[in-house]
Structure formats: structure tokens, C-alpha cells
Amino acid sequence: MTAASTPTMRQLVPILFGHAAFQQLNAACELGLFEYLHRAPGACAESVAAGTGLSMHSTRVLLLGTTSLGLTTKGPDDGYRNCAVVEEAFREGSWQVLRDIVEFQARIAYLPAMDYAESLRTGENIGIRHFPGDTQDLYTRLANTEGLEQLFYRCMNSWSTLSNPVLLQGVDYSQVRRVLDVGGGDAVNAIALASAHEHLRITVLDRPGALEVAKEKIARHGLADRIDTHAADLFDDAYPPGHDCVLFAHQLVIWTPEQNKALLGKAFDALDDGQRVLVFNAFSDDDGTGPLYAGLDSVYFSTLPFRGSTLYPWRDYEEWLRHCGFSEINRITIDSWTPHGVIEAYRG
Numbered sequence: 001m002t003a004a005s006t007p008t009m010r011q012l013v014p015i016l017f018g019h020a021a022f023q024q025l026n027a028a029c030e031l032g033l034f035e036y037l038h039r040a041p042g043a044c045a046e047s048v049a050a051g052t053g054l055s056m057h058s059t060r061v062l063l064l065g066t067t068s069l070g071l072t073t074k075g076p077d078d079g080y081r082n083c084a085v086v087e088e089a090f091r092e093g094s095w096q097v098l099r100d101i102v103e104f105q106a107r108i109a110y111l112p113a114m115d116y117a118e119s120l121r122t123g124e125n126i127g128i129r130h131f132p133g134d135t136q137d138l139y140t141r142l143a144n145t146e147g148l149e150q151l152f153y154r155c156m157n158s159w160s161t162l163s164n165p166v167l168l169q170g171v172d173y174s175q176v177r178r179v180l181d182v183g184g185g186d187a188v189n190a191i192a193l194a195s196a197h198e199h200l201r202i203t204v205l206d207r208p209g210a211l212e213v214a215k216e217k218i219a220r221h222g223l224a225d226r227i228d229t230h231a232a233d234l235f236d237d238a239y240p241p242g243h244d245c246v247l248f249a250h251q252l253v254i255w256t257p258e259q260n261k262a263l264l265g266k267a268f269d270a271l272d273d274g275q276r277v278l279v280f281n282a283f284s285d286d287d288g289t290g291p292l293y294a295g296l297d298s299v300y301f302s303t304l305p306f307r308g309s310t311l312y313p314w315r316d317y318e319e320w321l322r323h324c325g326f327s328e329i330n331r332i333t334i335d336s337w338t339p340h341g342v343i344e345a346y347r348g
């Protein structure tokens with residue numbers, strides 16, 4: 001459906017140098033180029049050098065890279081400007097979200113991506129070797145490196161903030177009272193849901209390390225009376241009772257089909273008839289041809305979170321949900337550049 005046309009040799013260039021394209025973007029972020037050009041649009045190369053503290057040589061190399069990629073433009077007056085998308089992010093206040101996402105790719109996803117072929121060959125998330133520890137999933141290793149948990153949740157928060165409008169606006173919550181947010185992380189979606197839908201109460205279930213970050217954020221948003229936390233293992237421990245909606249946000253992309261069926265089965269058991277499960281994450285197309293976002297993000301999922309993590313197609317979730325006894329299964333999407341969506345399904 002979304003398969004790219006066969007590339008010419010010229011079109012192979014950004015693929016061949018994909019690592020370099022990313023590093024141009026990353027360096028421009030790290031070195032403050034975009035912030036500088038936002039403050040001083042139309043600055044000449046000499047001013048950019050003074051503004052970023054780089055030598056003229058380095059400035060020219062960086063501006064060549066970012067301009068050839070279209071991240072910056074050079075006008076007839078030799079002045080440089082940010083591209084429209086970057087300026088729009090500054091204008092609408094989402095620049096920090098983009099910065100965090102670039103940092104996530106640079107500091108978490110990038111080195112492990114080198115292990116992609118080996119991960120495919122072995123069926124194991126080989127890239128996890130870049131994070132100390134002897135557990136098999138990324139999340140339990142985060143606490144072993146000073147500052148990594150904070151970095152991960154700051155960046156994960158930005159991924160969710162970027163993609164959760166479909167969860168906030170696409171779902172009808174009028175019949176929902178209490179949401180159980182399984183693997184809710186730093187409560188990014190719980191806080192957004194509670195803010196957007198004032199009648200909702202939410203419980204964030206996660207590991208104790210994640211909940212430390214969550215509690216602090218919930219308090220900062222003044223939502224401690226409507227958002228609870230519950231430390232538990234999402235596979236091994238019982239789900240706390242009294243919820244009429246179970247949410248898996250960016251959760252079922254981590255685990256194998258067998259584990260996902262087990263988790264959806266637990267959700268089914270925790271709900272009464274007529275109550276609902278929500279699955280929110282990025283999806284790949286049913287025909288396995290795209291979208292490009294899913295095809296490329298698969299490198300992260302294959303190398304890092306867990307053995308077998310991936311952006312499954314919509315139809316896989318539907319099959320698991322039917323297998324667990326759910327019915328009235330709906331796909332919910334909104335117009336967005338990321339392939340995020342929600343599947344909702346009802347018990348009974």
C-alpha cells in the first residue's frame with residue numbers, strides 16, 4: 001500500500017548515508033544551530049560561527065550538511081534560516097519534544113542499531129549489550145546506568161506527547177470512569193488523559209523505578225487526587241480491581257505475540273462485560289509494505305526492548321483480541337505523520 005517506488009542510484013544516497021544524515025541533524029541540535037538561527041534568522045556563516053562557538057571550517061561543514069538535507073536554507077543574501085518544520089516547532093512550543101526525540105535516537109537507539117543484522121540472525125535483541133545488566137529487557141537495565149532512567153523517561157515522554165492526540169481525542173471516554181494504564185511509565189498519558197477528560201480517574205501500573213518519576217510528575221501537575229500509582233509486574237502480579245478500561249500504551253510493541261495474548265487475557269479477566277481495552281502505539285500496515293516510519297523504527301524494536309519486539313500490523317492485534325474473547329474491535333486513527341493509532345475492543 002505504502003511501498004516506496006524502486007530507488008534510482010541518486011535516491012540511494014540518503015539511504016547509503018542514513019547514519020550521516022542523522023548525525024547532521026543530531027550535531028545541529030547538540031551545537032545549538034537551530035536555536036541560534038531561530039534567534040537570528042538570515043545570519044551569515046560568520047555570525048553562525050560566532051553564535052555557536054564553532055570554527056569557520058566546522059560551521060561551513062555543518063551548514064553544508066544541514067542545508068543539503070533541507071534542514072536549513074541559504075538565501076540569495078547568503079543568510080541561513082531554519083526550515084519551515086523546525087520554525088513551526090519553535091512557534092507551537094514543540095521544539096523540546098523534537099529535541100528529546102533526536103536525543104533518544106542518539107543516546108539510546110543509535111549504537112544498538114549496529115547490531116540489527118545480528119539481532120535478525122539470532123532473533124535476539126542483541127543491541128541490549130550496550131546497556132549493562134544481565135536481564136533480557138531494556139527496562140530492567142535502565143537503573144544500572146546513572147541518569148539513564150531519567151533520560152529514557154524524558155525522551156519516552158516526548159514520544160508519547162507527540163503521538164498521543166489520537167488517544168486523547170480519538171476515543172470516546174464518556175462511558176469510562178477509571179482507567180488502568182498498564183506500563184504507564186512516567187504517567188505521561190495518564191496526565192494528558194486526566195487533563196483532557198476531567199471525569200477520569202487513572203491508575204498507573206509500572207515498575208517502582210518508573211513510578212518514582214511518575215509520582216513526582218503527577219504531583220507537579222496537581223493531579224494526585226485523580227491519578228494513583230501501583231507498583232507491580234505487569235505479567236506476574238494481579239491487576240488492581242475497580243477499573244472499567246485497561247490501557248496498553250506503547251506496551252504491546254515490546255512483547256511477543258504469546259506474551260501479548262497473555263496480557264490481553266489479563267485485561268479481559270480484569271474487566272466486566274461491556275468494558276473496554278485500549279491499545280495505543282504505532283502500527284505497521286496489514287500488507288507489510290510500510291509505512292516508512294514503521295519500517296525504520298523496526299530497527300530499534302529488533303535490537304533493543306526485548307526479543308521479538310516489533311511494530312505489529314493492526315490485524316495481529318485484532319486476532320489476539322478475538323482470541324482473548326473481545327468483540328466490537330475498532331481501529332481509531334487521526335491524520336498524523338506518525339502511524340500511531342488506537343485499537344479499542346469490548347469484553348462481552
Ligand SMILES: C[S@@+](CC[C@H](N)C(=O)[O-])C[C@H]1O[C@@H](n2cnc3c(N)ncnc32)[C@H](O)[C@@H]1O
Pocket residue numbers: 139156157160182183184185186188189205206207210232233234235249250251
Ligand atoms: C515503552 S515504555 C511506555 C511508557 C508509557 N506507557 C508511554 O506510552 O509513554 C514501557 C513501560 O513498560 C514498563 N514495563 C516494562 N516491563 C514491565 C513489567 N514487567 N512490569 C511493569 N512494567 C513494565 C516500563 O517500565 C516502561 O515504563
